[in-house]
Amino acid sequence: MERVFHSPRAVAGALSLAACVIASAGVLAASNGRIATLDERIAGAQKVVVASARSVDAGWRENTYGDRLIVSRVLLDVE
Numbered sequence: 001m002e003r004v005f006h007s008p009r010a011v012a013g014a015l016s017l018a019a020c021v022i023a024s025a026g027v028l029a030a031s032n033g034r035i036a037t038l039d040e041r042i043a044g045a046q047k048v049v050v051a052s053a054r055s056v057d058a059g060w061r062e063n064t065y066g067d068r069l070i071v072s073r074v075l076l077d078v079e
Contacts, residue, residue, distance in 0.1 A: 049076075050078070052076070052077050053076060053077075054077050055075045056075075057073045057075075058070060058071070058073075059071060
């Protein structure tokens with residue numbers, strides 16, 4: 001007869017591992033390993049501009065769920 005012991009720590013670890021495996025499988029399925037060309041990126045756009053970044057201001061913000069996020073505000077020089 002086989003006895004299996006389940007500790008809360010072991011169950012939590014197994015669930016975390018399963019979540020990581022499932023998440024990484026979804027990411028791999030969504031990407032084919034190829035970078036989109038400029039023409040492919042432009043194809044679905046409503047507007048395309050050529051710009052360079054004049055300045056970047058990064059800071060912490062909090063979303064409606066209470067998550068702390070790094071947000072970058074970029075001032076662009078549009079040609």
